[in-house]
Amino acid sequence: xxxxxxxxxxxxxxxxxxxxxxxxxxxxxxxxxxxxxxxxxxxxxxxxxxxxxxxxxxxxxxxxxxxxxxxxxxxxxxxxxxxxxxxxxxxxxxxxxxxxxxxxxxxxxxxxxxxxxxxxxxxxxxxxxxxxxxxxxxxxxxxxxxxxxxxxxxxxxxxxxxxxxxxxxxxxxxxxxxxxxxxxxxxxxxxxxxxxxxxxxxxxxxxxxxxxxxxxxxxxxxxxxxxxxxxxxxxxxxxxxxxxxxxxxxxxxxxxxxxxxxxxxxxxxxxxxxxxxxxxxxxxxxxxxxxxxxxxxxxxxxxxxxxxxxx
Numbered sequence: 001x002x003x004x005x006x007x008x009x010x011x012x013x014x015x016x017x018x019x020x021x022x023x024x025x026x027x028x029x030x031x032x033x034x035x036x037x038x039x040x041x042x043x044x045x046x047x048x049x050x051x052x053x054x055x056x057x058x059x060x061x062x063x064x065x066x067x068x069x070x071x072x073x074x075x076x077x078x079x080x081x082x083x084x085x086x087x088x089x090x091x092x093x094x095x096x097x098x099x100x101x102x103x104x105x106x107x108x109x110x111x112x113x114x115x116x117x118x119x120x121x122x123x124x125x126x127x128x129x130x131x132x133x134x135x136x137x138x139x140x141x142x143x144x145x146x147x148x149x150x151x152x153x154x155x156x157x158x159x160x161x162x163x164x165x166x167x168x169x170x171x172x173x174x175x176x177x178x179x180x181x182x183x184x185x186x187x188x189x190x191x192x193x194x195x196x197x198x199x200x201x202x203x204x205x206x207x208x209x210x211x212x213x214x215x216x217x218x219x220x221x222x223x224x225x226x227x228x229x230x231x232x233x234x235x236x237x238x239x240x241x242x243x244x245x246x247x248x249x250x251x252x253x254x255x256x257x258x259x260x261x262x263x264x265x266x267x268x269x270x271x272x273x274x275x276x277x278x279x280x281x282x283x284x285x286x287x288x289x290x291x292x293x294x295x296x297x298x299x300x301x302x303x304x305x306x307x308x309x310x311x
């Protein structure tokens with residue numbers, strides 16, 4: 001079974017996206033969303049053996065997601081099909097104030113995921129288990145499953161990767177802080193974005209933020225700074241790894257792409273600073289097209305960009 005040998009496992013919710021194609025007409029283009037799903041696809045496109053742990057509904061949208069992962073080489077043997085719940089969807093509309101997001105995810109198949117659903121043998125055989133703030137925010141049972149998965153991973157020597165990805169529409173800040181503090185205590189690779197972690201910690205200095213995350217237990221922190229790159233730190237060293245300058249058109253999912261590429265390279269044996277240089281290039285390339293999934297580059301594209309910048 002492919003899942004048993006996955007290097008990188010991601011846990012969370014994937015959703016179907018409907019993005020308004022025109023400001024003037026109620027026409028929507030169907031796509032895919034979900035931070036940990038984007039992460040898994042990005043890791044797979046860089047060559048990592050990747051699997052996804054989640055649930056989808058026994059419906060057309062769930063089958064679309066399973067088909068997507070299958071095409072992308074993301075193992076789906078650990079995706080449950082829940083006949084009693086739908087696959088989550090969300091709509092993106094465009095108005096005078098920019099993008100507006102509406103989610104239909106309450107009671108979704110992924111939100112009903114529970115500790116008893118976890119594929120413990122597959123988790124124990126992985127190198128990295130990845131989760132996000134959304135993974136632990138969508139429901140109490142999904143949060144319980146996430147914490148159980150983390151504990152099982154650590155008990156079996158599997159590194160835990162965590163992207164803070166704060167969504168205050170899903171839960172109040174006080175609860176987000178409490179739960180994420182517990183997750184951060186068990187995180188090996190921390191992948192926060194500046195806006196999220198500044199709100200979570202109340203800090204506005206990158207060294208103070210990194211100090212706090214390392215003190216919580218992280219062995220590697222890659223603080224994502226958008227086009228400016230990433231501030232990467234270990235207990236022994238910290239360094240700003242500059243971003244790659246490109247003519248970006250859409251940054252949707254760029255942080256997820258960075259995370260998937262970064263962890264894929266860590267799993268392949270790169271040190272964190274080399275992995276961040278690679279991930280910055282992958283994230284930059286992902287901004288050259290529209291949507292979260294389609295523009296995610298493959299390894300040869302990233303290596304071509306890195307080679308052109310080293311000349």
